[in-house]
Amino acid sequence: MSAYKIGQSIDDVRAASGNISIHKMSSNENPYGPSPKAITAITEQLSQLHYYPERDDSKITRALAEHFGKGLCAANFTTGNGAVDLINLLESAMFVEGEANSIVICPPCFGSYAATAKLKGATVIEHPLDPQTFAIDSAGLANSITENTRLVYICNPNNPTGSYFDQSALSQILDSLPEHVTLVYDEVYYHFATEFRMPDAIQSVLHKRNIVILHSFSKAYGLAGLRTGYAIASEAIIAKLKKRKLTFQNDRLSMAAMQAALGDKQFLTKIIDNNTQQRTWLRRQLDDLGIQYWPSQANFICFKAPNGKTAQQIIELLLTYGVMVRAAFYLPDCVRVSIGQAEANRQFIKAISEIIDQTSGGTER
Numbered sequence: 321m322s323a324y325k326i327g328q329s330i331d332d333v334r335a336a337s338g339n340i341s342i343h344k345m346s347s348n349e350n351p352y353g354p355s356p357k358a359i360t361a362i363t364e365q366l367s368q369l370h371y372y373p374e375r376d377d378s379k380i381t382r383a384l385a386e387h388f389g390k391g392l393c394a395a396n397f398t399t400g401n402g403a404v405d406l407i408n409l410l411e412s413a414m415f416v417e418g419e420a421n422s423i424v425i426c427p428p429c430f431g432s433y434a435a436t437a438k439l440k441g442a443t444v445i446e447h448p449l450d451p452q453t454f455a456i457d458s459a460g461l462a463n464s465i466t467e468n469t470r471l472v473y474i475c476n477p478n479n480p481t482g483s484y485f486d487q488s489a490l491s492q493i494l495d496s497l498p499e500h501v502t503l504v505y506d507e508v509y510y511h512f513a514t515e516f517r518m519p520d521a522i523q524s525v526l527h528k529r530n531i532v533i534l535h536s537f538s539k540a541y542g543l544a545g546l547r548t549g550y551a552i553a554s555e556a557i558i559a560k561l562k563k564r565k566l567t568f569q570n571d572r573l574s575m576a577a578m579q580a581a582l583g584d585k586q587f588l589t590k591i592i593d594n595n596t597q598q599r600t601w602l603r604r605q606l607d608d609l610g611i612q613y614w615p616s617q618a619n620f621i622c623f624k625a626p627n628g629k630t631a632q633q634i635i636e637l638l639l640t641y642g643v644m645v646r647a648a649f650y651l652p653d654c655v656r657v658s659i660g661q662a663e664a665n666r667q668f669i670k671a672i673s674e675i676i677d678q679t680s681g682g683t684e685r
């Protein structure tokens with residue numbers, strides 16, 4: 321059975337490569353560290369760890385409702401151990417026991433949708449993005465749905481391509497879905513979409529549409545190691561999800577960190593601004609090097625492996641320069657680089673430009 325393959329850890333690479341400085345640009349993490357307010361909140365909780373946490377996440381769901389406003393209430397939210405946990409929870413809640421179940425995904429996309437569904441015996445139906453532009457087929461997506469389809473996954477901005485779509489595409493998809501299908505709208509990178517007007521999916525939740533929005537504290541808030549995320553949906557959908565959650569599912573550290581990070585506006589602004597600036601800088605450098613890449617509104621860029629190399633060859637060559645990147649899933653010729661701090665980005669560009677020079681002799685693989 322296929323499980324989602326995680327990337328190498330920085331310790332693995334350090335152990336293998338001795339003393340060179342390593343830049344981990346492979347998992348779309350926040351290179352600036354966690355929200356300082358979250359660190360303080362976690363530290364304050366440490367001496368309380370002998371006490372159970374609150375029974376449920378109602379404190380944080382109230383805080384989320386207040387944070388977003390727009391008429392949402394606590395009952396429109398539930399938290400999980402990262403968006404991955406919520407994907408798993410959604411599939412458990414929406415799959416029908418004793419019947420065939422299927423999901424529809426739009427590859428190239430995040431691997432966990434298919435991995436967790438397959439573990440539950442579901443069929444994974446692929447409705448690919450446009451192979452040239454990575455645009456979503458909003459007009460035709462519903463054609464891939466069968467009577468057993470429970471969930472359709474779309475991601476905006478999309479991992480690994482960085483591509484994005486607007487309100488009209490989201491509305492078209494939602495309007496095309498039959499009643500028995502729930503749309504999972506994965507928006508874990510939404511903070512980074514600073515040069516594009518993202519759809520207002522919360523309006524669809526307020527209109528009780530069949531949609532679940534996924535958000536995460538792993539990306540802009542820098543809490544990937546803590547495993548915290550949340551879903552936004554109609555009260556009916558959230559109630560269905562909550563039935564499957566365990567008492568004391570959220571630990572003290574996660575709940576304190578989420579609450580504090582939500583209030584850390586200064587940190588968030590810094591992260592988003594830096595990401596936009598560094599993304600612009602990287603785009604310019606890639607242009608100068610003649611490397612093909614796709615427009616991204618996320619904290620990573622997907623580019624074509626230069627000089628006819630495979631993604632794997634470029635990944636291995638970059639590692640020799642201490643730069644960790646990842647293959648863009650489903651795309652053997654494309655590499656995904658997470659946007660780092662300025663120094664990491666410079667090291668990446670220096671390395672890739674030297675690799676281009678070294679490998680410019682031929683296009684053999």
Ligand SMILES: Cc1ncc(COP(=O)(O)O)c(C=O)c1O
Nearest residue numbers: 402403404430479508536538549
């Ligand atoms: C598109 C997408 N969705 C969900 C996740 C999982 O996020 P979390 O760390 O909250 O589990 C990731 C992680 O990289 C992702 O890229």
